[in-house]
Amino acid sequence: MHIKIKEREIEMINEALKEIQRGTAEVIDEERIEKLLKAYFEEGKTYTVKAGFDPTAPDLHLGHTVLLQKLAIFQKYGARVQFLIGSFTATIGDPTGKNITRKVLSKEDIVKNISSYTTQAFKILDESKTDIVYNDDWLGKMSAADMITLASNLTVARMLERDDFSKRFKSNTPIATSEFMYPLLQGYDSVYLKSDVEIGGTDQKFNLLMGRQLQKAYDIKKQQAVLMMPILEGLDGVQKMSKSLGNYIGVSDAPNDMFGKVLSISDDLMWRYYELLSNKSLDEIAVLQQGVQDQTLHPKKVKEDLAFEITARFHSADAAQNAKTEFEKVHAKSQIPTDIAEFSVNETVWICKALVDCAIEPSTSQARRDIKQGGVKIDQIKISDDKLQLTTGEYLLQVGKRKFAKLKVN
């Protein structure tokens, strides 16, 4: 009897471990994670998992949710999440980038960003098992002496080992001295929070390990396990998903956009997204993959299912269904979308100007070019005259396949 319970426990722990390991790029100190899980299953002991977020932009995208979903898994198995907001680092500004020093955010901006951040995050995380912490609560109080003590834990040679520093150093890209402080500060967060596990992207490896090193140096009697998630590629399938590259799917994107963006990824990239973003089990995904290979399943159908799942997660099943119908209407059958922005003017307008005013062209020069190339339609009919004047009436303006506007001329 007793042995049976033991067996059941081991099974559960293994199951949990498997789920935790899914999609990870690297796990350091797996044993520790196993021990934490064991303590949870046997004694109901909870533990802490830390993840840091930078509040510089108010929008989360799917790249962030890879981490969030992993955190949610941990919550399922007894973890309290330390949702760390890098409020200190944001206020001093990160000098990464060339000549432009990043704008220093005001306290109000940060607070504003964070509230939108957390509402988005709680679409995935369990709020009751999450502690939101701000690192300026402790980093802000450190003295110069504390900082120097902290800095003495790291040699310049070691710092230069860090991949992006060494790359930048070799390619003569500037590195500000303050940037050297970042890994230390992030590592110190783990000391202060006494984190049991920290998760982050593979690009964070150095910083994550710094947490381990500093926890040892400050002798807090534990060293965090580190779990690294791969960086999610953006829509282009090459570069990492980021807002500045414009290849992202935002958590708060409209359902139609979200659905369409997922469908626009390549068939290869789709599997990556499945692994990192879908709630389907790896076995289920393998079945889909096999199906596509045998040609018993159409890749478009598989991709649509993924688009549906993701859209439904951040909106609702209904919204996802609508997005799907809409997409088919607009793209497969090339009909016009349901919702189109409407504009009106009070006098005859020149077509190029009208397109700019309706925000579907950036400049009249661009509008002329698109007209010349046959990219502009009025009421579904291609036009070729870039001098056309729109007189009284209602028009459906279209640029390319995706940009629509209704214009009423009075």
Next chain:
RNA sequence: GGUGGGAUAGUCAAGUGGCCAACGACGGCAGACUGUAAAUCUGCUCCCUAUGGGUUCAGAGGUUCGACUCCUCUUCCCACCA
């Protein structure tokens, strides 16, 4: 602190007195094609009611009929030396 090198469009990167709104690559946009907003191929890619005009090559001056190109100063970056 000294010496030398550099800053060009969204990014990277050519251009070293007129042929420069500025090669090329990437990105972006449009067209064709397609299961897709994928892939591929083609065209376009500073602004302006345009066979013309305006504003650009870190910033400010100067030389010249004419400057991204030459000179001076300023700002920022890099390397070597200290």
